[in-house]
Amino acid sequence: xxxxAGCTPQSVTEEGRAVYGLYNLFLYIAAVVFVxxxxxxxxxxxxxxxxxxxxxxxxxxxxxxxxTWTLIPTVIVLVLFVFTMQAQNKVLDQSGDADVNITATxxxxxxxxAYEGTGAEVVGSPESIPEMVVPVGQTIRVKLLSADVVHSxxxxxxxxxxxxxxxxxxxxxxxxxxxxxxxxxxxxFCGLQHPDMVFRVRVVSQGEYQSWLAAETRRxxxxxxxx
Numbered sequence: 740x741x742x743x744a745g746c747t748p749q750s751v752t753e754e755g756r757a758v759y760g761l762y763n764l765f766l767y768i769a770a771v772v773f774v775x776x777x778x779x780x781x782x783x784x785x786x787x788x789x790x791x792x793x794x795x796x797x798x799x800x801x802x803x804x805x806x807t808w809t810l811i812p813t814v815i816v817l818v819l820f821v822f823t824m825q826a827q828n829k830v831l832d833q834s835g836d837a838d839v840n841i842t843a844t845x846x847x848x849x850x851x852x853a854y855e856g857t858g859a860e861v862v863g864s865p866e867s868i869p870e871m872v873v874p875v876g877q878t879i880r881v882k883l884l885s886a887d888v889v890h891s892x893x894x895x896x897x898x899x900x901x902x903x904x905x906x907x908x909x910x911x912x913x914x915x916x917x918x919x920x921x922x923x924x925x926x927x928f929c930g931l932q933h934p935d936m937v938f939r940v941r942v943v944s945q946g947e948y949q950s951w952l953a954a955e956t957r958r959x960x961x962x963x964x965x966x
Contacts, residue, residue, distance in 0.1 A: 748895060748896050748898070749896075750896065750897055750898045751896045751897060751915055751916060751917050751919065751921060751942070752897045752898075752899070752913050752914055752915050753914040753916055754829060754830045754897070754899065754912065754913060754914065755896075755898040755899055756916075757825075757826040757829040758826060758830060758899070759898055760826070761822055761823060761826040762898075764819070764822055765819065768815060772815075830899065830911075831911070832912070833880070833910060833911075833912055835878065836878075837879065837880030837912065838874070838877035838878050838879070839854070839873060839874065839877060839878070839879045839880070840854070840855040840856070840882070841853065841854055841855065841871065841873075841879060841880070841881050841882070842855060842881075842884060843871070843881050843882070843883050843884070843903075844884045844885070844886055844903075845883070845884070845885050845886065845890035845892065845903040845925065845929075845936070846885070846886035847886075847887050847888065847929060847930050847932065848865050848929070848930060848932035848933065848936045849862070849863035849864050849867075849869060849935070849936060849938075850863050850869050850871075850936070850938045851863070851869070852869060852871045852938075854952065854955070857952060857956050858956050859952055859955035859956045859958075860955070861955070863938060865932055865935035868937055868939060869938050870938065870939045870940070870941045871923075871938060871939070871940045871941070872941045872943060872948060872951050872952075873913075873915060873940065873941070873942055873943075873948065874942070874943060874944070874945045874947075874948035874949075875915050875916070875917065875918050875942050875944060875945070876914070876915070876916065877914065877945065878912050878913075878914050879912065879914065879915070880910065880911075880912050881910070881911055881912075881913065882908055882909070882910055883901055883902075883903045883908070883909040883910070883911070884903060884907075884908060884909075885903040885904055885905045885907075886905075887905065887929075888905065888929050889902060889903065889904055889905070889929065890902070890903040890925045890927050890929050890936065891903065891925050891926040892923070892925070893923060893924055893925070893926045894921055894922070894923040894940055895921075895922065896921045896922075897913060897921070899911070899913070900926060902927065903927075915940075915942040918942045918943055918944065919941075920939055920940070920941050920942075921939065921940045921941075921942070922937070922939060923937065923938045923940055924936060924937045925937075
């Protein structure tokens with residue numbers, strides 16, 4: 740269990756750090772509860788094991804103990820609720836202006852990434868994995884759409900997933916803190932070629948991003964159909 744718990748990736752985005760911290764808080768509290776409860780169970784088994792045929796002393800209720808083991812879980816739940824709301828507000832915050840606006844359209848069975856106001860567009864296919872190129876350290880606002888059925892936008896190393904629902908616009912921000920190439924995929928079964936719905940997020944320096952964007956804009960790929 741401890742090895743499995745250590746498999747959670749550290750997030751590469753500012754928003755994901757809040758999720759990662761919340762996950763660790765839940766893990767630490769759960770570990771303490773596990774140790775306390777397991778210790779009490781083991782102590783009770785040893786301390787009150789059967790030694791003879793006499794019935795041990797019977798206790799009919801203890802208001803202090805009952806109040807204690809009611810209040811402790813209540814306080815734990817309230818604390819976790821508060822920290823969960825804080826992390827959620829951090830992940831969903833869109834109060835500031837975005838540096839890059841991308842419309843990500845999921846379709847059977849690939850992705851289209853359109854860079855608003857530039858004419859640059861990346862269209863994938865099951866044979867050609869699309870890459871969403873973004874600059875490091877800048878706020879990326881993604882407008883997630885679906886052209887047909889329900890899909891899911893998931894990049895494991897961001898610790899973030901969002902559904903792409905037909906007729907619904909889902910907005911979210913991602914601020915990548917390190918450069919690199921990160922795998923993404925659809926995690927909602929959407930048809931026979933669902934396993935082919937993969938993509939990549941390439942995070943580059945701001946200079947590299949501007950050069951890439953200029954090249955894609957000159958290529959004039961905007962307007963290509965997604966299906």
